[in-house]
Amino acid sequence: MSSAISPLAPKSFPDMPAIAGVRLGTAAAGIRYKNRTDVLLMLLDKGTTVAGVFTTSKCPSAPVEWCRAKLKGKSARALVVNSGNANAFTGKTGKQSTSLTADTAAKAVGCKTGEVFLASTGVIGEPLDARKFNGVLGALATEATPERWLEAAKAIMTTDTFPKVATATVKLGKASVIINGMAKGAGMIAPDMATMLSFVFTDAPIAAPVLQALLKGGVEDTFNAVTIDGDTSTSDTLLAFATGAAATKGAPKISRASDPRLKAFIKAFNGVLADLAEQVARDGEGARKLVEIIVEGATTKKSARRIAMSIANSPLVKTAIAGEDANWGRVVMAVGKAGEPANRDKLSISFNGIRVASKGARDPSYDEAEVSAAMKNEKVQIKVALGLGKGRDRVLTCDLTKEYVAINGDYRS
Amino acid sequence: MSSAISPLAPKSFPDMPAIAGVRLGTAAAGIRYKNRTDVLLMLLDKGTTVAGVFTTSKCPSAPVEWCRAKLKGKSARALVVNSGNANAFTGKTGKQSTSLTADTAAKAVGCKTGEVFLASTGVIGEPLDARKFNGVLGALATEATPERWLEAAKAIMTTDTFPKVATATVKLGKASVIINGMAKGAGMIAPDMATMLSFVFTDAPIAAPVLQALLKGGVEDTFNAVTIDGDTSTSDTLLAFATGAAATKGAPKISRASDPRLKAFIKAFNGVLADLAEQVARDGEGARKLVEIIVEGATTKKSARRIAMSIANSPLVKTAIAGEDANWGRVVMAVGKAGEPANRDKLSISFNGIRVASKGARDPSYDEAEVSAAMKNEKVQIKVALGLGKGRDRVLTCDLTKEYVAINGDYRS
Numbered sequence: 001m002s003s004a005i006s007p008l009a010p011k012s013f014p015d016m017p018a019i020a021g022v023r024l025g026t027a028a029a030g031i032r033y034k035n036r037t038d039v040l041l042m043l044l045d046k047g048t049t050v051a052g053v054f055t056t057s058k059c060p061s062a063p064v065e066w067c068r069a070k071l072k073g074k075s076a077r078a079l080v081v082n083s084g085n086a087n088a089f090t091g092k093t094g095k096q097s098t099s100l101t102a103d104t105a106a107k108a109v110g111c112k113t114g115e116v117f118l119a120s121t122g123v124i125g126e127p128l129d130a131r132k133f134n135g136v137l138g139a140l141a142t143e144a145t146p147e148r149w150l151e152a153a154k155a156i157m158t159t160d161t162f163p164k165v166a167t168a169t170v171k172l173g174k175a176s177v178i179i180n181g182m183a184k185g186a187g188m189i190a191p192d193m194a195t196m197l198s199f200v201f202t203d204a205p206i207a208a209p210v211l212q213a214l215l216k217g218g219v220e221d222t223f224n225a226v227t228i229d230g231d232t233s234t235s236d237t238l239l240a241f242a243t244g245a246a247a248t249k250g251a252p253k254i255s256r257a258s259d260p261r262l263k264a265f266i267k268a269f270n271g272v273l274a275d276l277a278e279q280v281a282r283d284g285e286g287a288r289k290l291v292e293i294i295v296e297g298a299t300t301k302k303s304a305r306r307i308a309m310s311i312a313n314s315p316l317v318k319t320a321i322a323g324e325d326a327n328w329g330r331v332v333m334a335v336g337k338a339g340e341p342a343n344r345d346k347l348s349i350s351f352n353g354i355r356v357a358s359k360g361a362r363d364p365s366y367d368e369a370e371v372s373a374a375m376k377n378e379k380v381q382i383k384v385a386l387g388l389g390k391g392r393d394r395v396l397t398c399d400l401t402k403e404y405v406a407i408n409g410d411y412r413s
Numbered sequence: 414m415s416s417a418i419s420p421l422a423p424k425s426f427p428d429m430p431a432i433a434g435v436r437l438g439t440a441a442a443g444i445r446y447k448n449r450t451d452v453l454l455m456l457l458d459k460g461t462t463v464a465g466v467f468t469t470s471k472c473p474s475a476p477v478e479w480c481r482a483k484l485k486g487k488s489a490r491a492l493v494v495n496s497g498n499a500n501a502f503t504g505k506t507g508k509q510s511t512s513l514t515a516d517t518a519a520k521a522v523g524c525k526t527g528e529v530f531l532a533s534t535g536v537i538g539e540p541l542d543a544r545k546f547n548g549v550l551g552a553l554a555t556e557a558t559p560e561r562w563l564e565a566a567k568a569i570m571t572t573d574t575f576p577k578v579a580t581a582t583v584k585l586g587k588a589s590v591i592i593n594g595m596a597k598g599a600g601m602i603a604p605d606m607a608t609m610l611s612f613v614f615t616d617a618p619i620a621a622p623v624l625q626a627l628l629k630g631g632v633e634d635t636f637n638a639v640t641i642d643g644d645t646s647t648s649d650t651l652l653a654f655a656t657g658a659a660a661t662k663g664a665p666k667i668s669r670a671s672d673p674r675l676k677a678f679i680k681a682f683n684g685v686l687a688d689l690a691e692q693v694a695r696d697g698e699g700a701r702k703l704v705e706i707i708v709e710g711a712t713t714k715k716s717a718r719r720i721a722m723s724i725a726n727s728p729l730v731k732t733a734i735a736g737e738d739a740n741w742g743r744v745v746m747a748v749g750k751a752g753e754p755a756n757r758d759k760l761s762i763s764f765n766g767i768r769v770a771s772k773g774a775r776d777p778s779y780d781e782a783e784v785s786a787a788m789k790n791e792k793v794q795i796k797v798a799l800g801l802g803k804g805r806d807r808v809l810t811c812d813l814t815k816e817y818v819a820i821n822g823d824y825r826s
Contacts, residue, residue: 060757089741089742094774127774322822329536333470336470336647338471342471347502401818
């Protein structure tokens, strides 16, 4: 497994402010990894609302099933995340393991079992020994502090090469509220809830159904628009928590998603999701290039998304980018195989702003040297103009390198 | 580009018999490659019927559009195939190029332009200079012989590491008829007409609509059940030609697909298609393992196919096999993401006959050492039992190696 940091990693991490009503702690429970933290406990004050979106996999992990069921209660007091073991495809043992973990956490925190949310990431199919959380969670509940968000993001990493955090401060009514998020990638990343795990926290007083609506709306063009390898995980989980503590600073309580006072908040919230989603693409396994695919002129946005995903998931397109080759022929192939309306003779394709193909053939002004130079950039933008309608969409991915094969050909051992 | 022969290549080539009514010739027209043949001319006697199936790409190559249109004439006198340039995404020039090539061939052969069938494979987006066929086709028409089928298969190769041929001899009525086929892979291979190019010839007297029905029926579980990288080509073409010459040996003329005398012929015909399709998988770019995926107990055959394809196209499953890792967790992931009915707690998974997972968890008798040893085989069979119904299907693919990335990261240059 590679341990070098992705060359696409952000140059610095943002300062993560404390959020009133949220405390956290990390520990090394020795679930799988040596010499690193692998358990995160997030403590949430009374009155915290919760929302979540999950993998569409027909074989979801035990923690995904746990969270889905507990969302109905609309309130959260704790989040327990472990890395190293996904507790997926673990049968009855897996279910027992989630119950036992939640019981342990509930005792440590002093809350109901149903107010504990769980997420696990790592190997699939290995039983998770939840007894390892005994003692660990109790100690964490005592030691938890409002700081060390970066440490939290580190504790949930698997093949990630850097921790992923994002933050925003925005006005809600006349009060400033904070949104903090963290995520982990980096393989088995595909649409339909595109990251394995991501958690967002705010002190804004937002009712659970509203938070759920924001999350559903925000995920579509952020996490669901990122793909590393087209492989949808069994564990994809995005949870949002709102402690409501900003009400004491005068933030209005929001009980309707259509509340006009939410406008700036929604923008900031979506910005945090987009930031985290881009970091997931930047830490795609073996990634050396960040690839932005823009499809415009499609019949609908949905059609543009499907075509963009067909390009983004094409091994031939991804390997060409790894080879710094503006191989627009493979882009044509990927457009053609998407099954969506496309007219070869109206198609234009650009790489990093340089048009290489137009009206169904090579652009007459195409200059190989100019394009080759542009392909050396760390970021490659592929723009496809279909010339059919007004549908437009954007998807992020990364290149496919030998390193991806190396990482995944030797992951379990 | 790799030049080593795939370790999965057949140990020997079959002797390809002559087929009455078919002659062939190859030449080096210098379209792209140096020091190798790149043009194939197949001459077909009067009365030859033709059938074809093509890529479902919305951006098909000019030769694909040419063949689709000419199939209506139901008769063929010549097939011209070139490698090195796919004549795809070449706009009006591409269309002119197909017309010019067909004109040149028709003059050389002495037939109508509409009786000439065309196929091109190689780079997409580069104009194909059809003037290079001038003289070449004339000479080939004169020199063509009934032998040298292996040479024909060599002339149509691109990144293929070995030529792909198959043959069968079977009774039709009381006469023996011959079926010869050739194919080329090796990347941009996905369902919906899974090879870039394949051609099958027989001396059986079979009417064009019957040949079309046989081809459509035969392709479903052969070429359409093979995937290398999930990337459907713009050029996928499978053509079948029946000269009818065996009528002089007493073979009955077949004008209905339901003719009971066809039974053995259909079996042999499908066998040739299956043989060629497997060779395409065996020559998948960078392939080191042939992977057979069997899904059973699905609700329908179609559902089994979709799940098998989801497994076969998963980069995480394919890299695990490259690493000789029986990573059934990734198989669970691929089953889950297929979107088809599946019940985690009824799922069983075997690698090369060794059950590793059953009823939604690791098999109790699982022995890592035994499985590891089995994964060293050149052929890996993954069997998934869903336990839901009687739907069953089988798909062939190969592993995903660093070599695939190397081949495709540096193909154009």
